[in-house]
Amino acid sequence: MKGALVIGGGPAGLMAADALLSAGIPVLLAEAKPSLGRKFLMAGKSGLNLTKMEPLADFLSNYGTARNALSPMITAFGPDQVKTWAEGLGQPCFTGSTGRLFPTAMKASPLLRAWLARLDDMGLQRRTRWRWTGWDGDAVLFDTPVGPQRITPQVTVLALGGASWARLGSDGAWAGTLVQAGQPVAPFQPSNVGIVVEWSAHMQRHLGAPLKNIGFHAGDLSSRGEAVISTKGLEGGAIYPLAPALRAGAALFADLAPDLDEAAVAARLSRPKGKQSLSNHLRKALSLSPAKQALLMECARPLPDQPDALARLVKHLPIAHQGPRPMDEAISTAGGLRWDGLSDGLMLREKPGTFCAGEMLDWEAPTGGYLLTACLATGLWAGQHAARHCQR
Template sequence: MTRDHEAAAPDAVVVGGGPAGLMAADALLSAGHRVLLAEAKPSVGRKFLMAGKSGLNLTRAQPFGDFLAAYGGAEPALRPMLKGFTPETVQAWAEGLGQTTFTGSTGRVFPTAMKASPLLRAWMARLDDMGLERRTRWRWTGWDGDALTFDTPEGTMQLAPRVSVLALGGASWARLGSDGEWAKTFQRAGVSVAPFEPANAGLLVDWSAHMQPHFGAPLKNVTFRAGELVSRGEAVISARGLEGGGLYPLSPALRQGAGLEIDLAPDLTAEALEERLARPRGKQSLSNHLRKVLKLSPATRALLMECARPLPSDPSALAHLLKALPVPHRGLRPLDEAISTAGGVPFAALDAGLMLKGRPGTFCAGEMIDWEAPTGGYLLTACLATGLWAGRHAAAFLSSGRGPAS
């Protein structure tokens, strides 16, 4: 049996130890406030560390208008936050923590160390030096009046800070802490939450046995299209379908049931393709002809055969097929297998400072807000930017003298 305990409340409580929560805590501490960080898992930054295992993509170096466009319909709401923490600011922030950065050929920005762990260690050392109080294995369970309630190893705890920042994550990678269970608590409290849906997720395709030798093979130098969305990049053929950074930006359209088309020769026009395909092939098979005149990889040729066999013999028809190969699919992979999620607290429920309109002094940040973005630095930048924005506005709320304890 657990007992209720009441802890002495700090000025501010940040719930969630991911990038958004840590940035909110940083902003509040920088403003001179006492901050307690509550994290449900045994340690902070678990999803952050996992994302950095193959190279931590901090942000994207590109013209700012193009950068903003990656956020789709959420761009107008996110714009002031991203202007306050631009890709250049992200790089300066990382270097201020002793982590030099470099920019790859596609504009992706990485720490020189590539991994997330050195950056997280330096960040936590900074926060600890500023006086951050940390509690792990504290799972937020809702509100009791003005108080936040937590399940902890010591029993049920309550805290009644003057402000709180909730950075509870989305609903993917539940084992790392983002299980979306908080949405039920919000709904019970009368706060609307848009349903969670997969974003940056692989695509389910039912392959024939002929594709098995190509599982794990990359599709390079192709362009993906779904609805009005277009993305040039790479994907990998997997046993369950397709996955990869080139495909992820199409998630909003694919989630709505749009078909997928792949341009297998994006650097050539249909007319140029037709000219090459019309060259005499003698006794060569069509597959060998495609390999020689177009330099299509074995995986690309296999995909073409899988989705369009029998191929048309007319060069013009075949050229147009190569420019828009339809790939039948069964939609995106399940929610918990997605890198991120759409859905969450709608911006309409928040004021300009990311404070819940129906609960003064309670701010939201990060993936728990209803926005989405492709991988490639966009996700992390917006998590950091919204965390900083919420933390600064929470600090301003404290300075205004408002709140339950004022």
């Protein structure tokens, strides 16, 4: 086959195909599912968060141990470039109050349609229900609706996703094949996922209630935002960034009044409460919602009478947990193809001419635009380096 093979029809694979086609190289894109961009569409159902408009150094700080590896790619295709790219596809964008960038249409489907139309016009060949099964020498093997297929491209880009949301195509099944080929793969772990908390019957009427303006910390990590008391434990944007520490067994603590320091909380709790119940006193003194009060009672009853001791609990409430929810409930995964198995251009050291991109690489980041931006950036980087390799 003359040209390039891209395996995986998510954002990373589509961006790699875009880069290759832009370099004048024919591309065949193979996707295991019946349609492209399924996880991308699901992620955009409640509002497609493309990226976060903030200084590059702040943006990169969200990638933890993979920051240095991802830095050149995100520097080349970061928040500003993501915005320009989306608008170039006819999708105007706006920046929310927290700096998050959204398409005006909010959904992923108009952007995906415009992108696929552009790629089709550039000559992209698509194959769906083609599941990659490995290699036979230089040949790339697939199971397809019309039987086994063998493709021998000049270059290949793998964009096979992580190991969460298997029903949408990210099942991590590729890892065994790459390990057999001599590539180092770090074990998958759930990221951006809720945690298991075994609630007492006292919490039943609060299940589904939001915990707004709440802080959490675990190990060296902290976050602030909103969480939800679910039937299984706690989930939401204020919990997800703590996944690395919680996976490692770190204790979890909540700050129910993040706008006040401990001394201010104690001062408010020292006010005479008269004949008020404790719940009314907490509500009036600290504006604690019923859900926050329920969490306080669940984790620390009987509550101390002394304002100083109660203030310490309000600011540093220990929450016993049993670790993260299962991987297939996670928004994303940690682990994957290790960086020491890749060249600077994201080419497999053990398989020259084969490049990798997206969530299959060993990195993780919180939600808020960081996941999608890194998928696009690594896809572009892999596609550009694959194009140069092909041209050589």
